[in-house]
Amino acid sequence: MSRPPHPRVAAVAQLLAEAGATGQVRVLPTEVRTAAAAAAELGVPVGAIVNSLVFLADGSPLLVLTSGAHRVDVDQVAALLGVSSLIPAPAEEVRRHTGQPVGGVAPLGHPAPLGTLVDVELARHDRVWAAAGHPAAVFPTSYDELLRLTDGTPVEVGAEVGAP
Numbered sequence: 208m209s210r211p212p213h214p215r216v217a218a219v220a221q222l223l224a225e226a227g228a229t230g231q232v233r234v235l236p237t238e239v240r241t242a243a244a245a246a247a248e249l250g251v252p253v254g255a256i257v258n259s260l261v262f263l264a265d266g267s268p269l270l271v272l273t274s275g276a277h278r279v280d281v282d283q284v285a286a287l288l289g290v291s292s293l294i295p296a297p298a299e300e301v302r303r304h305t306g307q308p309v310g311g312v313a314p315l316g317h318p319a320p321l322g323t324l325v326d327v328e329l330a331r332h333d334r335v336w337a338a339a340g341h342p343a344a345v346f347p348t349s350y351d352e353l354l355r356l357t358d359g360t361p362v363e364v365g366a367e368v369g370a371p
Contacts (some may be wrong), residue, residue, distance in 0.1 A: 215306065215340030219313045223339075223346060226315075226356055230334075230347035238342035240310030242275025245345065249336055252276070257329060257337035257353065259312035261296040261304060261321075264288055268296065268304040272314055272337070272353065273326040273364050280365035284324065287362060310342040314357045323359035325350075330361075 220232040239245040242256040249256075256275030261268055264285070271279055285293040298309050305317045314323070314337050329335050330350040337353065339346045354361060 213341045213344070215311070215313075215316070216344040219316045219340040219344070219346070222316050223356075228346070228348060228352060228356060232339045232344055232346045235343045235345065238310065239345075240342050245336060246275060249345070251334075251336060252332070254328065255332040255335050257314065257335050257348075259305075259314055259338055261301045261312065262293050263296050263300065264293050264322075265290040266292075268300070268321055269293070270305075270312075270314070270317075270321040270323040270357075270359075271326070271364055272323060272329070272357065272359065274328040274331075274335075276367055277326055277328050277365050278367075284362075284364055307338075307340050308342065311338045311340055311344065313338050313340045313346075314353060314359075316340060320358075323357040324362045324364060325354055325357065325359035326364045327361050328363075329353065 245256045246253040254274045254276035258273045260271045281293045305312050334347050336345045
């Protein structure tokens with residue numbers, strides 16, 4: 208990728224290069240704001256898409272990177288963290304804490320470091336795809352590299368979409 212079309216995408220691409228990441232940012236022809244849309248555009252299983260979800264844990268921001276095939280069990284994660292409240296962050300809070308829009312939140316490149324949980328389900332895939340700062344930009348990575356890039360904590364965050 209020679210010239211990223213958006214400053215956030217350029218910043219993420221630069222951070223990936225500086226961190227020695229193996230994948231490069233790919234700009235898609237259209238925005239993909241859901242895991243299903245990203246999977247369809249990339250021709251990969253929905254489980255190989257990294258959903259970057261921001262929650263407020265007792266009011267503090269928390270980034271949860273989960274498989275596109277999973278939903279976060281907020282009660283399970285709250286218990287794991289020992290917090291009384293875990294709620295999805297409103298869009299304005301997502302942008303404030305990440306500098307990026309919902310649907311395009313990269314796992315890195317935020318104004319300040321965010322505590323990050325990484326769904327162990329993503330380890331089932333040799334290659335996973337994460338947003339790169341904009342809803343039309345993604346990058347490939349591995350589970351181990353994702354943990355390294357984010358200094359994230361591997362955890363089981365929930366259950367497969369559609370599971371009881």
